[in-house]
Amino acid sequence: MITLVASFTLLILGYVFYGRIAERFYGMDPSRTTPAFSRTDGVDYVPMKGWRVFMIQFLNIAGLGPIFGAILGAMYGPVVYIWIVLGCIFMGATHDYFSGMLSVRHGGASLPELVGTYLGKNIRAFLRIFTLFLLVFVGVAFVSGPAKLLFTLSGFSLPFWLGLIFLYYILATLLPIDKIIGYLYPFFGGALIFMALGILASIVVKWAGGSLSLMELTPSVMRNFQPDAATNTIFPFLFIVVSCGAISGFHATQSPLMARCIKSEKQGRQIFYGAMVAEGIVAIIWATAAMNYLGDVHGLNYTLTHPLADNPAVRPDPAWLVNEICRSWLGKTGAVIAIIGVVACPVTSGDTAFRSARLTIADMLKIPQKKMSSRLLITVPVFAVAFVLTFLMQDEFARVWKFVGISNQTLAAITCWTIAMYLALNGKNHLMLSLPALFITAVCITYILVAPHSGGGLALPLPVSLAVAAAGTVAVMTAFLIAVKKKKGGDQ
Numbered sequence: 001m002i003t004l005v006a007s008f009t010l011l012i013l014g015y016v017f018y019g020r021i022a023e024r025f026y027g028m029d030p031s032r033t034t035p036a037f038s039r040t041d042g043v044d045y046v047p048m049k050g051w052r053v054f055m056i057q058f059l060n061i062a063g064l065g066p067i068f069g070a071i072l073g074a075m076y077g078p079v080v081y082i083w084i085v086l087g088c089i090f091m092g093a094t095h096d097y098f099s100g101m102l103s104v105r106h107g108g109a110s111l112p113e114l115v116g117t118y119l120g121k122n123i124r125a126f127l128r129i130f131t132l133f134l135l136v137f138v139g140v141a142f143v144s145g146p147a148k149l150l151f152t153l154s155g156f157s158l159p160f161w162l163g164l165i166f167l168y169y170i171l172a173t174l175l176p177i178d179k180i181i182g183y184l185y186p187f188f189g190g191a192l193i194f195m196a197l198g199i200l201a202s203i204v205v206k207w208a209g210g211s212l213s214l215m216e217l218t219p220s221v222m223r224n225f226q227p228d229a230a231t232n233t234i235f236p237f238l239f240i241v242v243s244c245g246a247i248s249g250f251h252a253t254q255s256p257l258m259a260r261c262i263k264s265e266k267q268g269r270q271i272f273y274g275a276m277v278a279e280g281i282v283a284i285i286w287a288t289a290a291m292n293y294l295g296d297v298h299g300l301n302y303t304l305t306h307p308l309a310d311n312p313a314v315r316p317d318p319a320w321l322v323n324e325i326c327r328s329w330l331g332k333t334g335a336v337i338a339i340i341g342v343v344a345c346p347v348t349s350g351d352t353a354f355r356s357a358r359l360t361i362a363d364m365l366k367i368p369q370k371k372m373s374s375r376l377l378i379t380v381p382v383f384a385v386a387f388v389l390t391f392l393m394q395d396e397f398a399r400v401w402k403f404v405g406i407s408n409q410t411l412a413a414i415t416c417w418t419i420a421m422y423l424a425l426n427g428k429n430h431l432m433l434s435l436p437a438l439f440i441t442a443v444c445i446t447y448i449l450v451a452p453h454s455g456g457g458l459a460l461p462l463p464v465s466l467a468v469a470a471a472g473t474v475a476v477m478t479a480f481l482i483a484v485k486k487k488k489g490g491d492q
Contacts, residue, residue: 001207003078003217007085007284011277014089019273022097025428030266035108035259041370043176044359045108048261050270055189056181056261057275060254061096062192063142063349064342065244066283068318073242073283074290075304076234077225077297078217083238084287087246088280091436093273095247095412098419098433100255100272101265108260110356110363111252115414118421119483127414128364131253134407135357136382138250139169140389141404142350146343149319153339162390165347170383172351173358174375177261181351188348191340195326196282198337199289202329215291225297227305233462236446240405245283247440249411251276253356286322293325357382403456406447413440417480424484434480441476445469 036047048056073080102114109117112131116124147161154161172180206212215221226232239246255272262271294300304321308314319342326334326341361378362369369375416437424430449465451457460468 001214003081004288007081010085011280015274015277018089019269022094023269025432026101028265030264032265034104034262036261036263043369045260046178047263048178050267053258053261054271054275056185057258057271058278059185059189059348060352061251061275062279063345066279067286069242069244070283070287071290071318071321073238074287075226075301076238078215078221080287081217083242084245084280084283092247093276095416096251096276097273099252099415100259101268103256103259108256110256110360113363115418118418131360132357135253135353136386137404139350139353140386142346143390146346149343169351169354173354173379188344192345195337195341196285198330200285203288212292215296227301236443239443240409240447243408245280247412249408249415252415254352257352289325406456409440410444413437413444425487438473438477442469442473445472
C-alpha cells in the first residue's frame with residue numbers, strides 16, 4: 001500500500017508544482033484571447049466550460065490505453081510504477097501541456113503545422129503523412145474491437161455493429177464539437193473514472209481486510225518479471241508497451257481539438273497537464289490490480305501467456321482480465337461497467353482520431369471547415385479508406401496494430417523536440433523537454449533495432465542496438481543544438 005499511496009502523492013505533487021513550472025516556462029497569459037473566441041465558427045472553434053473540456057480531453061487521451069497498457073506493463077513487475085510516475089510528471093503531462101498550449105498560441109493549429117513552425121517544412125511534410133497514417137489506423141482499430149465484442153454479447157451480426165459504429169464516427173467527425181462529443185463524453189468519462197475508483201476502493205478494502213497482499217516497490221523486486229526476460233527487456237520494451245499513463249504521442253494529435261475550445265490560457269494546466277495526471281492515476285490503479293489480483297506478478301504472467309485450464313480455447317488478454325476483475329470485485333455493477341469501459345473507451349478514441357484526421361487535412365490544405373460541404377469533402381475519402389481497411393484487414397489487424405506502439409512513441413519524440421525548440425527560441429532552458437526527447441528517441445531507435453520482425457523491428461542483438469541508439473541520440477541532439485544556433489542566428 002505504501003507504493004500505491006506514494007505514487008498517487010507524487011503524481012498530485014507533480015501536478016501542483018511541476019505543472020506550475022511548465023506553465024511558467026510556457027509563458028501563460030490569461031489576458032490573451034484564445035482561438036475559441038478569435039476564430040469561433042460553431043463547429044470546431046467553440047467556447048466550452050472548463051470541466052467539460054477536461055472530460056473530453058481525458059477521454060480523448062485515455063480510452064483503454066491506461067488500462068490495457070498498464071496491465072501489460074505490470075507483467076514487467078513493480079518497476080512499472082517508476083515509469084508511470086516519473087514518465088507522467090516529467091514527460092507525458094509536460095508534453096501534453098505544451099502541445100496543447102502551443103496549439104492555443106498558434107490559433108488551434110494541428111500537430112504537423114506546429115512541428116513545421118519550429119522544426120521546418122521537411123519534417124512537417126513527413127509528419128502530415130505519418131500523423132494521418134496513425135490517426136486512421138487508430139480509428140480503424142477502434143472500430144473492429146468494440147464491434148466484435150458487441151457481436152459476441154448481443155448476437156446481432158458483426159456488419160450491423162461495424163456499420164453502427166462507423167455511423168457514429170462519421171457523425172462525431174462532421175457535427176460541431178459541442179454536440180455529440182460534448183454531450184456524451186462526460187458520461188463516458190464518468191464511467192471510466194467510476195470504474196477506476198471502484199477498483200481502487202476494492203484494493204483498499206481487500207488489503208485492509210487481509211485478503212489481498214500488495215507487492216511493494218523494494219530493491220528485491222527491481223527486476224524484470226517477464227518469462228522471456230532475456231529478450232523482452234525492460235529497456236526499450238516497457239517504454240513502448242506503457243505509453244498512455246506515461247507519455248504518448250497520440251495525445252499531441254488530440255490536444256488541438258480542445259485548444260480550440262478553452263476560454264482562457266489559465267485553464268491549460270488543469271485541462272492538459274491535469275488530464276494526463278488523471279490518466280497516470282488510472283494507470284497506477286490498473287497496474288496495481290493486475291499485479292495482485294492473481295496473487296502476484298508471476299500469477300499474472302502465467303495467466304496471460306497460457307490458455308485457461310478449464311477452457312483451452314480461451315487465451316486470456318487484458319480485456320479478459322479487466323472483465324474478470326470488474327465482475328469479481330464490483331459484482332453485477334462491475335459487469336455493466338466493464339462492458340461500458342471495453343466498448344465506450346475505445347470508441348471515444350476512435351471518433352476523435354477521425355475528427356483529428358479531418359482537421360489535420362483541413363489545416364494542411366487550408367480548407368475552412370465551417371460549411372458542411374467542406375467537411376464532407378475531407379470526411380468522405382477518409383472514411384472510404386477506413387472502410388476498406390476495416391473490411392479487408394479484420395483478420396490481420398492484430399499484427400498491424402503492433403506497429404502503432406512504436407509509431408506512437410516516435411510521434412512523442414518529435415513533439416518533445418518541437419517543444420524544446422520553442423523553449424530554446426524563447427530564451428528558456430530547453431532541457432525541460434530536450435532531455436525527455438532524447439530519452440524517447442533512444443527508446444524508439446533501440447526498439448526498431450532490437451524488436452523481432454513480427455513487431456516491426458530488425459531483430460538485432462541488444463548490445464549492438466544499444467550502441468547504435470547511443471550514437472543516434474548523440475547525433476540527434478547535436479543536430480538539434482545546431483538547428484537552435486542557426487535559427488537564433490537567423491533571427492538576429
